[in-house]
């Protein structure tokens with residue numbers, strides 16, 4: 001039923017995301033084996049599709065059974081509904097939604113035990129969210145010349161964690177499958193050795209937890225937590241470059257785990273030797289196990305990934321069209337997947353088999369749209385729905401942080417992603433003058449640079465994801 005759909009989906013995507021993206025914002029309909037998710041705009045459609053497809057599919061499978069299918073549709077009624085709702089809402093109501101995520105409530109002004117406990121709880125929550133999340137699986141990893149070595153090493157190391165290659169260090173460019181391999185490693189070990197403590201996290205999360213622990217003087221319990229794990233997997237360690245304090249902490253963690261024979265797995269965008277702003281000692285550790293590189297995918301691999309993607313998305317496509325797409329997206333699997341998703345949307349809408357000329361047309365449209373797709377209105381919509389505030393509040397003169405910060409972010413994004421002038425952006429976001437927009441732009445830039453002050457917000461609010469996703473459009 002629709003109710004169990006929402007419950008399951010909330011479990012799949014997590015309560016926070018569910019509130020941000022689904023609750024009261026989308027409609028669900030089940031007819032036969034088809035789950036239809038109605039969203040308010042084409043923009044949201046592509047965003048939701050990109051972000052939540054696998055969770056939605058998993059939910060549909062769980063509710064409807066193995067023949068389940070799902071599709072998104074644009075449902076303009078929803079715009080009416082949610083607009084009315086937000087504009088009628090008392091400001092105080094709309095702010096309650098974000099109370100929890102307000103940075104001021106998370107930044108610790110005191111070091112009471114309560115805070116430490118809640119931090120511990122957050123860490124547990126993070127770890128268990130990873131446990132519940134749909135991780136990529138090694139069995140869905142398509143191999144070819146460019147990734148064979150890294151794949152084989154990952155597979156072998158996950159069979160006998162702590163025995164073969166320690167640490168296992170995987171490096172390569174953007175979107176070549178590093179995270180996929182690390183997640184696959186995580187799943188394989190969890191499956192083979194359910195009793196082992198396996199922790200997977202991004203370098204940024206590691207840094208976030210550590211700085212929180214520093215602020216709250218709970219470093220001992222932070223250490224306790226990380227040094228008790230059997231397998232520690234850390235994604236994107238290039239993040240630690242130039243961050244001395246994190247590097248030191250990581251080094252201690254590594255030394256401790258290694259001396260107890262625990263498995264370590266890292267990924268990075270470069271070879272350890274090329275991480276020039278990393279301490280020599282850390283680099284030496286990274287080099288001491290097995291270092292393997294994932295190359296850009298060769299054409300055969302891209303073709304096979306595209307073929308399997310089409311199968312998974314149930315999108316009928318000619319061989320010619322597959323080849324066309326595979327030749328166009330040369331060094332990044334993520335982009336290739338994005339293109340296939342786009343073809344799927346087209347197929348769902350038209351029920352037609354994708355041919356070469358259609359693929360050419362659709363992707364050309366996509367490219368043309370890229371140039372103009374981000375409008376101030378899209379930014380407004382996505383910022384409001386992410387932070388759970390109303391359009392009226394966004395454009396109002398209210399200075400409460402949970403409103404003024406999203407507002408500044410919206411203006412920053414306006415500068416970054418559209419061609420609009422300062423004055424135009426100011427006008428759009430509530431009749432402000434151009435110096436307000438310039439200030440907002442500077443401010444957000446400062447937040448992003450100086451991660452320490454906005455870390456909490458970044459972690460709790462999917463701000464970076466939003467920026468990234470808007471940029472990809």
Ligand code: ADP
Nearest residue numbers: 136140141142174175176177178179180333334
């Ligand atoms: P990276 O971490 O290197 O930036 P990801 O692991 O996030 O890249 O990969 C980007 C996307 O491409 C993911 O959806 C991933 O599942 C997919 N992908 C990458 N390589 C492969 C592969 N060899 N087979 C199947 N899917 C892949």
Ligand code: MG
Nearest residue numbers: 178179180235
């Ligand atoms: Mg990655």
